[in-house]
Structure formats: structure tokens, C-alpha cells
Amino acid sequence: MGSCLTAESRSPLPGSPLSPHLANMKRRNSKKRLGSRNSSFEYWKDEPLHRIPGRVFLNGSTDVASLFTQQGKKGTNQDAMIVWENFGSRTDTVFCGVFDGHGPYGHLVAKRVRDHLPLKLSAYLDVNISSKDALGLNAAGSMNCEDMDLLSVDEESRASEDLKETGKHPEIFETLKESFLKAFKAMDRELRTHRSIDCFCSGTTAVTLVKRGPYLVIGNVGDSRAVLGTRNKHNSLTAVQLTVDLKPNLPAEAERIRKCKGRVFALADEPEVTRVWLPNNDSPGLAMARAFGDFCLKDFGLISVPEVSYRHLSEKDEFVVLATDGIWDVLSNQEVVDIIASAPARSSAARALVEVAVRAWRYKYSTSKVDDCAVVCLFLDSNLNNLSIASNGKTKVEGDDDNDNVKENRDVLTPLIQSGVVEEVVVEGNEEINSDGGMDWSALEGVSRVNTLVNLPRFVPEMEDEKGLLQ
Incomplete structure (x- = not known):
């Protein structure tokens, strides 16, 4: 439901005061900032992102995907989304992602991650592939100390695979997994030192995927979700959840947070929502165990290390739905898959899902404010016959x-x-x-x-x- 609980986290006003404890923490945290640092990604700073071919981040559709986001009743829409075809200059590759911001500047954090995480991922992927091609070595052999530090937390990324896969992962998965880990770490580091976006009590989730040919690799932090629509042995359309909602009620996540002196508990008036709290202060009450930003909690167990998973696609796999928790709070995986499959046209699939979710919010939570919703639906086959053409103003x-x-x-x-x-x-x-x-x-x-x-x-x-x- 709500990502952050305290007034400090939810205030939309730039000048809103923090509690004395958080204010002191923020001052200490700011001393750690190194200012602008030379980065291999600096050349992207002035890149006109909206002009990049194949990159779509507004309500619409492409030949392979449908996108839609709608503002809820809580204020500015803090959800963001992206589909990037020909990702990494490869015609067989597409990048997709949805991002759910929270906190006073969550909308800015979500957009920043939407715009810059794919660039970092593409750059690391190019470097990893080039180094392997040139040296014939695993890219880990040429890592610097900072990169090795990143892989030291690799155990936090539980790589899963298609249950039918019993052999070793293909090399493309290992390369993409390494690139996801590096890109997510670099993205969070950039947010920490960003001069114009205050990420101390603001952050975002991210569920992202790269589809390259028949291979699907997903990087996930937070509680947005990816679900696959596939045919079972009876040819019935079935939902398969591809990611785990990384919330603090998961035993492994709660254990990590508590080891770092963070507190994990639910309030009496909402026992179903477990939240993360500072050691000596009842804030910020974050309802997820991993996120970009939220640096007030990064010393107390919150991490931005993605859980990276893999699936080898088959002809029975029809589409993947990425969506923020505004969808999953009111609809089951199977309901989402059924709604997408029953949409009159592929181009309207994401919008149809959001429409149903909004109605479900009003029905199930009549006293709660409707959450922001963002959906990306990626269709996995090449059949374009179901794509509708814009009409003359009539349905x-x-x-x-x-x-x-x-x-x-x-x-x-x-x-x-x-x-x-x-x-x-x-x-x-x-x-x-x-x-x-x-x-x-x-x-x-x-x-x-x-x-x-x-x-x-x-x-x-x-x-x-x-x-x-x-x-």
C-alpha cells in the first residue's frame, strides 16, 4: 500500500523540516558526498534522451510493447516506465523497466533512474562483452577494487532460472548479471552524490529486464513485479511470477536489516504491512527491503543490490507484464494475465489493465486513495496482426x-x-x-x-x- 509512512517521507514541500534525528543524520551523510566525480558516463549528461530511436517512456505502444501510467489520488505521479528497442544497438535486444518512486522527491528519483540506469547497463554490457571477446577471459578477471567490492555482495542476488533448465546458465546470463550488478551500484552511487535531487528520504523501486533473442534476464529491487503469461500443458494461459517482492517481511531480508541495526515491524493499525525503521527513531517506515536512494536507511540494512533472474523463453511464452504495486495490490497475477490476454488490441493492453486496477481500488479499498499505476507489457512473439490502428475518434x-x-x-x-x-x-x-x-x-x-x-x-x-x- 504505502511505501513510506512518516510525514518526513511523504511531505511534498521542498522546505519541509526533518525530525532532529533525521536532520543530524542527513548532515553527517552529506559530509560523505564527494561532489561531482569523473565518470565514464559523463558524456551522456547532455544527451537528448527523448530523441533516441526506439526509446519510449510515455503512454503509447510500439510493435512489441504497450505502456501506460496513470496518476493516483495521492499527488504527483511518482511512477515511471520505459521500453527501449534495439537496446545496445542490437536489433534482437529490448530493455523494459517500471519504477515506483516514494518520498517527497520520489518522482524525480524514479525519472532519474528511468533515464540513466539503462545507459549505465548498456555501457557495462558493452565493456563486459568487449573484454571477453578481446581477452578470452571472464570479465571478473579485469575488475578493479571497486568492482570486486560490488561482487562481494553478490550473494544478496539470488539468481533463479527456468525450472526446466537443469544445465549451466548460458554465458549471456553471466554477462548480463554482472552488468546489472555494476549498473545498479553505479546508479545508486550517482544518486547519493546528486546535487539537485535530495534522495535522503526519497527513493524508487526498479523492475527491469533485458530480452536478447530467446533469453530473458531480469534485475529487480523493491516491490514492483514481473509476471509472465505462458501456456501450460493444457494450452491454458497461466501466470508465472518472475520476481520476488523484496519486502522486509521476507526472512532473509529482515535478517540482513536487523544485523545492520535496522528495525523491522508492522504497526498495530496495519499489521499486514511490514516496514523498515531507523534504530532509535520511528521513521521512515519504508515498506520495502531494497530500493534506490533512501540513504537514511542505507547504513541500516536497506540495499540497492538487484535480485537477478533468468529464463530461456519458449514458443509457449506470450508476454511479460512489468507493473508497480498499484496493480499488484488489487489484482492477482492470474487476473493480470487474463486482462492482458482479453484486451481488444495489444496497443491498448497496458491501458486496459490500469483501467481495471483503478476500478478494483475503488471496490476493494473504498476509503483509501488510489495508488499511481504504471504498466509495461512486452509481447514476445513477432505476430503483429493484433495491433490496432488509431481510429477516427470512435471506438x-x-x-x-x-x-x-x-x-x-x-x-x-x-x-x-x-x-x-x-x-x-x-x-x-x-x-x-x-x-x-x-x-x-x-x-x-x-x-x-x-x-x-x-x-x-x-x-x-x-x-x-x-x-x-x-x-
Whole structure:
């Protein structure tokens, strides 16, 4: 639900005072900063990121992915997302990520990580591949002391694999794993020394993936999640969770935090949410065990080391959904997979999922504020026939020739309707869409029967507004 609990963590005002204890810690922490340091990534500083071909970070869709984020009711949208095709200048590689910021400057941290983590990952990947090609050695053989220090915490990254894989991991996994570890460490180090973003009580999650050919490697910190939609032996679409929600209620995470003198417990009025607290102060109450930023807790067990996992994709694997906890707090893995599969078009899949999640928030947590939501759906096959084309301002209603498809989609939605997650709606003919390209769902409230399904238009990427609400 909430990432940070204390007023210090949630205040949106730049000049909000910290408690005396946190203020003293912050002053001590600032003395550790080294200022601007020479970095191999300095040449990216003025790079016009929005002009890089294949890089999409706003609401929209590409030939292989659908993206959508929507601001909740808690203030500025702190979620961010990205899809980067031809990643690392390779046509068979794509990078995806979603980031859930928290704290007073969480939106700035999430955007910074969205923009710069892929650059660091690409650079480290190039270096690792080049060194192996040139020397014929494992890249660890040419690491400096700082890199070796990073790998000393490698045991915190529990590499998992497809259960069907019984042999050794392919070399590309070891290379990508090493690159993920280095890039995440470099990203957190940059945030610590950043002059214009205060990351002391602000941070972000990150669930990221690199798909290279049939190989999928995921790097994850925090409680955003990746789920795979795949076919089982009965050809039924099934959800497979690819990441672990790295929360402080996990025994291994709690043990690490306590060994570092941090405290782990839930409050009496929300026993289901375990949080991380400072040793001698009831703050900040962070609801995750790993995150970028949040340097007030980095000496007390919070880490930014990613859990790196691997899967060898097969023809039964159809898509991967990356989403922030605004989705997973109200929908199960299987419900998410069913909603994506039943979307009228691939280009509208992410938006359809967010629409359902928002309605589920209002149904399940009527007294709580709806959380920000961000979704990236990466389709794994090359079939582009399901991608819809932008209409002329009307939604396209399925005709008689598509009755079988409509029935199949309705069958998929039936269990969601029965559980109360999706409300039944009736659409009489063509419905007007609102100005941002979505259905006016409020006009459909209270109707009791599904007569037909409609296609949402393909989304045209929007320009980020001045307030930073669209990401």
C-alpha cells in the first residue's frame, strides 16, 4: 500500500523540516558526498534522451510493447516506465523497466533512474562483452577494487532460472548479471552524490529486464513485479511470477536489516504491512527491503543490490507484464494475465489493465486513495496482426464476423466479473471516447450486462507536461 509512512517521507514541500534525528543524520551523510566525480558516463549528461530511436517512456505502444501510467489520488505521479528497442544497438535486444518512486522527491528519483540506469547497463554490457571477446577471459578477471567490492555482495542476488533448465546458465546470463550488478551500484552511487535531487528520504523501486533473442534476464529491487503469461500443458494461459517482492517481511531480508541495526515491524493499525525503521527513531517506515536512494536507511540494512533472474523463453511464452504495486495490490497475477490476454488490441493492453486496477481500488479499498499505476507489457512473439490502428475518434465495435473472438474474451472476463474485480458493462453501438483516448467508463457505471466488446484506439505518445504528471 504505502511505501513510506512518516510525514518526513511523504511531505511534498521542498522546505519541509526533518525530525532532529533525521536532520543530524542527513548532515553527517552529506559530509560523505564527494561532489561531482569523473565518470565514464559523463558524456551522456547532455544527451537528448527523448530523441533516441526506439526509446519510449510515455503512454503509447510500439510493435512489441504497450505502456501506460496513470496518476493516483495521492499527488504527483511518482511512477515511471520505459521500453527501449534495439537496446545496445542490437536489433534482437529490448530493455523494459517500471519504477515506483516514494518520498517527497520520489518522482524525480524514479525519472532519474528511468533515464540513466539503462545507459549505465548498456555501457557495462558493452565493456563486459568487449573484454571477453578481446581477452578470452571472464570479465571478473579485469575488475578493479571497486568492482570486486560490488561482487562481494553478490550473494544478496539470488539468481533463479527456468525450472526446466537443469544445465549451466548460458554465458549471456553471466554477462548480463554482472552488468546489472555494476549498473545498479553505479546508479545508486550517482544518486547519493546528486546535487539537485535530495534522495535522503526519497527513493524508487526498479523492475527491469533485458530480452536478447530467446533469453530473458531480469534485475529487480523493491516491490514492483514481473509476471509472465505462458501456456501450460493444457494450452491454458497461466501466470508465472518472475520476481520476488523484496519486502522486509521476507526472512532473509529482515535478517540482513536487523544485523545492520535496522528495525523491522508492522504497526498495530496495519499489521499486514511490514516496514523498515531507523534504530532509535520511528521513521521512515519504508515498506520495502531494497530500493534506490533512501540513504537514511542505507547504513541500516536497506540495499540497492538487484535480485537477478533468468529464463530461456519458449514458443509457449506470450508476454511479460512489468507493473508497480498499484496493480499488484488489487489484482492477482492470474487476473493480470487474463486482462492482458482479453484486451481488444495489444496497443491498448497496458491501458486496459490500469483501467481495471483503478476500478478494483475503488471496490476493494473504498476509503483509501488510489495508488499511481504504471504498466509495461512486452509481447514476445513477432505476430503483429493484433495491433490496432488509431481510429477516427470512435471506438471500433466488433462485428458479426468476430463473434467467436468476443465470446472467447467474455469467457476470459467472466471469473473477473464474478469476483467483483471487473464490473459488467453494456455498450450500445459506437461509444464516444474522451479527449485522452480512453473510454468514458463513468458513463457505463451501474449497467448489468456485457453485450459486446470494443477496441480502444492505438495510443499516440503524448508530450510530457510541464508539471511532470505524464511520464
